[in-house]
Amino acid sequence: MLQGLLTGLVVTGIAAALYLAAAARVIRQYERGVVLRFGRLMGSVRGPGFTMVVPVVDRMHKVNMQIVTMPVPAQDGITRDNVTVRVDAVIYFKVVDPVDAIIRVEDYRFAVSQMAQTSLRSILGKSDLDELLSNREKLNQGLEVMMDSPAVEWGVTIDRVEIKDVSLPEGMKRSMARQAEADRERRSRLINADAELQASRKLAQAAAVMSEQPAALQLRLLQTVVAVAAEKNSTLVLPFPVELLRFLERAGDHHAEQAPRRPEPVSDKPADSRPLGRWARSAVGGPQPGDAVQPAGVREGPQADFPLDAKRG
Numbered sequence: 142m143l144q145g146l147l148t149g150l151v152v153t154g155i156a157a158a159l160y161l162a163a164a165a166r167v168i169r170q171y172e173r174g175v176v177l178r179f180g181r182l183m184g185s186v187r188g189p190g191f192t193m194v195v196p197v198v199d200r201m202h203k204v205n206m207q208i209v210t211m212p213v214p215a216q217d218g219i220t221r222d223n224v225t226v227r228v229d230a231v232i233y234f235k236v237v238d239p240v241d242a243i244i245r246v247e248d249y250r251f252a253v254s255q256m257a258q259t260s261l262r263s264i265l266g267k268s269d270l271d272e273l274l275s276n277r278e279k280l281n282q283g284l285e286v287m288m289d290s291p292a293v294e295w296g297v298t299i300d301r302v303e304i305k306d307v308s309l310p311e312g313m314k315r316s317m318a319r320q321a322e323a324d325r326e327r328r329s330r331l332i333n334a335d336a337e338l339q340a341s342r343k344l345a346q347a348a349a350v351m352s353e354q355p356a357a358l359q360l361r362l363l364q365t366v367v368a369v370a371a372e373k374n375s376t377l378v379l380p381f382p383v384e385l386l387r388f389l390e391r392a393g394d395h396h397a398e399q400a401p402r403r404p405e406p407v408s409d410k411p412a413d414s415r416p417l418g419r420w421a422r423s424a425v426g427g428p429q430p431g432d433a434v435q436p437a438g439v440r441e442g443p444q445a446d447f448p449l450d451a452k453r454g
Contacts, residue, residue, distance in 0.1 A: 173188065215306075
């Protein structure tokens with residue numbers, strides 16, 4: 142009798158221990174428990190600590206209430222100005238209503254991930270490349286607004302959305318580099334031109350002051366000579382006034398106008414002189430290039446009109 146009682150107590154204790162092990166639940170501080178009994182929501186949300194559920198009948202879902210950091214896979218899209226880009230982002234969200242996160246959506250993490258990818262592609266199509274590169278804060282706010290509206294119904298709130306990286310094609314990178322280089326070249330030329338303008342104005346003012354005091358030009362010349370000689374050079378450069386060259390040029394033109402003209406030389410050659418005949422040129426050096434060929438038996442000179450046979454007769 143006593144042995145049977147002890148056996149019953151042992152069996153009861155084992156059963157109670159097994160029941161306690163199956164019914165006991167521990168909820169962490171950053172979690173909340175949602176209990177479903179036969180698929181139906183039971184009571185309120187269980188808080189952190191030790192709690193009990195009915196084994197086999199109840200099923201408790203633990204929901205993490207921490208801020209979740211979820212990377213958004215890189216998305217290929219075309220901007221509003223028809224540029225192909227590849228953008229990835231990161232999203233920060235947390236559950237504010239555990240019941241809605243369990244009841245209203247099957248898997249709130251997967252839903253938030255898909256919604257983030259869709260919103261990222263949508264914001265890419267509405268933005269220009271310059272806005273995507275330089276005004277990311279505005280795009281981040283736009284993504285947050287687009288994702289926060291449907292997420293509220295799931296018991297999830299979007300804490301923050303950030304575009305992490307923007308990848309451009311190599312051809313676009315080279316084009317942007319050339320554009321930046323050309324812009325810097327333009328600004329450097331403008332700066333140089335502005336410096337030349339300011340320097341010319343200062344030089345004009347200095348020339349006006351020196352024109353009032355001619356001795357200032359000589360002092361400036363001496364200062365230049367001293368500055369050149371201070372470099373310990375073997376060559377000394379002395380500036381030569383340009384006005385002196387102009388004075389010498391004007392003086393030369395004045396003397397050239399006042400100089401008397403020389404009479405033209407008178408030629409001793411008679412007006413009716415004829416060129417030497419072939420016999421004279423042959424005595425000097427033979428026929429010259431360009432001489433006319435005379436027919437045989439005809440002689441140049443005063444007797445050129447008479448044939449040789451007639452002269453002999």
